[in-house]
Amino acid sequence: xxxxxxxxxxxxxxxxxxxxxxxxxxxxxxxxxxxxxxxxxxxxxxxxxxxxxxxxxxxxxxxxxxxxxxxxxxxxxxxxxxxxxxxxxxxxxxxxxxxxxxxxxxxxxxxxxxxxxxxxxxxxxxxxxxxxxxxxxxxxxxxxxxxxxxxxxxxxxxxxxxxxxxxxxxxxxxxxxxxxxxxxxxxxxxxxxxxxxxxxxxxxxxxxxxxxxxxxxxxxxxxxxxxxxxxxxxxxxxxxxxxxxxxxxxxxxxxxxxxxxxxxxxxxxxx
Amino acid sequence: xxxxxxxxxxxxxxxxxxxxxxxxxxxxxxxxxxxxxxxxxxxxxxxxxxxxxxxxxxxxxxxxxxxxxxxxxxxxxxxxxxxxxxxxxxxxxxxxxxxxxxxxxxxxxxxxxxxxxxxxxxxxxxxxxxxxxxxxxxxxxxxxxxxxxxxxxxxxxxxxxxxxxxxxxxxxxxxxxxxxxxxxxxxxxxxxxxxxxxxxxxxxxxxxxxxxxxxxxxxxxxxxxxxxxxxxxxxxxxxxxxxxxxxx
Numbered sequence: 001x002x003x004x005x006x007x008x009x010x011x012x013x014x015x016x017x018x019x020x021x022x023x024x025x026x027x028x029x030x031x032x033x034x035x036x037x038x039x040x041x042x043x044x045x046x047x048x049x050x051x052x053x054x055x056x057x058x059x060x061x062x063x064x065x066x067x068x069x070x071x072x073x074x075x076x077x078x079x080x081x082x083x084x085x086x087x088x089x090x091x092x093x094x095x096x097x098x099x100x101x102x103x104x105x106x107x108x109x110x111x112x113x114x115x116x117x118x119x120x121x122x123x124x125x126x127x128x129x130x131x132x133x134x135x136x137x138x139x140x141x142x143x144x145x146x147x148x149x150x151x152x153x154x155x156x157x158x159x160x161x162x163x164x165x166x167x168x169x170x171x172x173x174x175x176x177x178x179x180x181x182x183x184x185x186x187x188x189x190x191x192x193x194x195x196x197x198x199x200x201x202x203x204x205x206x207x208x209x210x211x212x213x214x215x216x217x218x219x220x221x222x223x224x225x226x227x228x229x230x231x232x233x234x235x236x237x238x239x240x241x242x243x244x245x246x247x248x249x250x251x252x253x254x255x256x257x258x259x260x261x262x263x264x265x266x267x268x269x270x271x
Numbered sequence: 272x273x274x275x276x277x278x279x280x281x282x283x284x285x286x287x288x289x290x291x292x293x294x295x296x297x298x299x300x301x302x303x304x305x306x307x308x309x310x311x312x313x314x315x316x317x318x319x320x321x322x323x324x325x326x327x328x329x330x331x332x333x334x335x336x337x338x339x340x341x342x343x344x345x346x347x348x349x350x351x352x353x354x355x356x357x358x359x360x361x362x363x364x365x366x367x368x369x370x371x372x373x374x375x376x377x378x379x380x381x382x383x384x385x386x387x388x389x390x391x392x393x394x395x396x397x398x399x400x401x402x403x404x405x406x407x408x409x410x411x412x413x414x415x416x417x418x419x420x421x422x423x424x425x426x427x428x429x430x431x432x433x434x435x436x437x438x439x440x441x442x443x444x445x446x447x448x449x450x451x452x453x454x455x456x457x458x459x460x461x462x463x464x465x466x467x468x469x470x471x472x473x474x475x476x477x478x479x480x481x482x483x484x485x486x487x488x489x490x491x492x493x494x495x496x497x498x499x500x501x502x503x504x505x506x507x508x509x510x511x512x513x514x515x516x517x518x519x
Contacts, residue, residue, distance in 0.1 A: 060361060060519045088361055090358075094358040106277075
């Protein structure tokens with residue numbers, strides 16, 4: 001491969017990806033690619049299959065069919081290489097409540113083998129950045145929801161991976177913090193060339209930040225492009241309208257409960 | 272290596288930070304020692320068995336190691352429910368290392384727990400017969416600890432929520448404990464009981480511990496050691512395999 005081809009190669013390559021839970025198809029034969037250094041927004045209503053897709057890409061869930069290549073590695077065969085390539089901020093909490101804020105950060109840094117001196121400095125900077133430095137020795141179980149969220153995001157930035165996955169990172173945060181965090185992410189993207197893959201329900205956010213957008217609904221990718229292309233395609237003036245035009249106005253809560261129920265059912269029945 | 276270390280230290284921090292857990296882990300064995308030890312003491316003596324506390328203490332030490340170890344292993348279910356498991360599973364660390372770190376952490380906690388109960392027993396009248404064998408007792412404590420932490424991890428890898436937990440307690444952990452010879456001598460048991468005790472891995476742990484603390488072994492120390500070693504290898508392999516297959 002020439003240098004140019006390498007640069008043009010997609011750092012995330014998903015082909016014909018499918019995931020079934022029993023007879024329910026959560027992700028239905030989707031394909032997309034994300035270029036190196038791109039900020040990619042993955043949008044869709046509740047229960048559309050966003051989180052399931054992210055779980056498969058990040059090796060937490062194995063696909064029913066299809067192929068995923070991350071940073072050139074197969075997400076099923078070279079799991080350790082793939083895991084070395086990305087960092088992730090999950091949608092739901094993943095902190096250890098019985099550890100302090102500092103210990104949670106330290107734990108992460110040591111798992112990701114960040115050198116000790118770099119780690120110390122980064123933890124301090126990041127905890128200051130999310131305004132938790134004076135609470136660093138408090139157990140996380142005493143934190144409010146917003147504080148936990150901030151800590152979780154800060155933890156995701158401790159190591160600098162090639163790809164950063166952010167599953168609704170700014171959910172439940174006030175606008176100040178949100179902007180603050182997006183500035184930081186954009187900066188990481190620009191300075192270190194980190195590819196960003198994120199989901200959100202905030203369309204202004206997606207419109208402002210993403211280079212490219214894919215919309216998923218009922219497990220299928222409805223459309224992909226930048227926000228101008230999406231607006232043009234739907235003859236609308238904002239991404240929010242384009243999104244509604246593409247995915248309809250029905251409320252999807254039932255669906256997400258359905259998937260959850262299936263998963264719960266699967267959990268209790270399995271083995 | 273650093274991954275094994277952080278997971279190990281995490282188990283220790285979590286355990287020794289939880290005051291209720293610490294308190295429970297002291298109060299429960301104390302209750303058993305006092306109630307059973309003093310309650311059955313006279314009749315045990317009358318039957319010609321000697322001091323029941325001497326006999327019982329290794330059993331209660333084993334019990335508290337068993338419970339602590341199983342809980343440590345089974346903590347994976349909590350981690351799954353509170354989301355922390357994901358954080359470790361996406362890390363660029365072989366899952367085997369994660370499993371080893373957790374298991375060593377749980378086993379260390381359980382062994383320390385056993386040592387604490389050993390001292391409590393000494394306070395209420397228990398006396399190890401041969402102090403030179405004491406280090407070997409600690410080895411047996413660690414073997415029991417590692418066996419049942421691995422056992423807990425194995426179970427937790429296939430259970431996905433807490434609903435199965437009561438079942439595990441009632442149909443696995445309690446029988447393992449009550450049928451092991453922790454509370455009664457294995458010599459001269461009815462055939463079926465003797466057989467059941469002989470397929471309970473805890474029996475060998477209790478026996479090894481009793482053998483090194485008060486010289487009363489039923490199977491022989493070598494056999495105890497061998498059986499524990501084999502069961503540990505099997506459970507560690509099985510646990511690692513199942514743990515590597517966990518999906519969230």
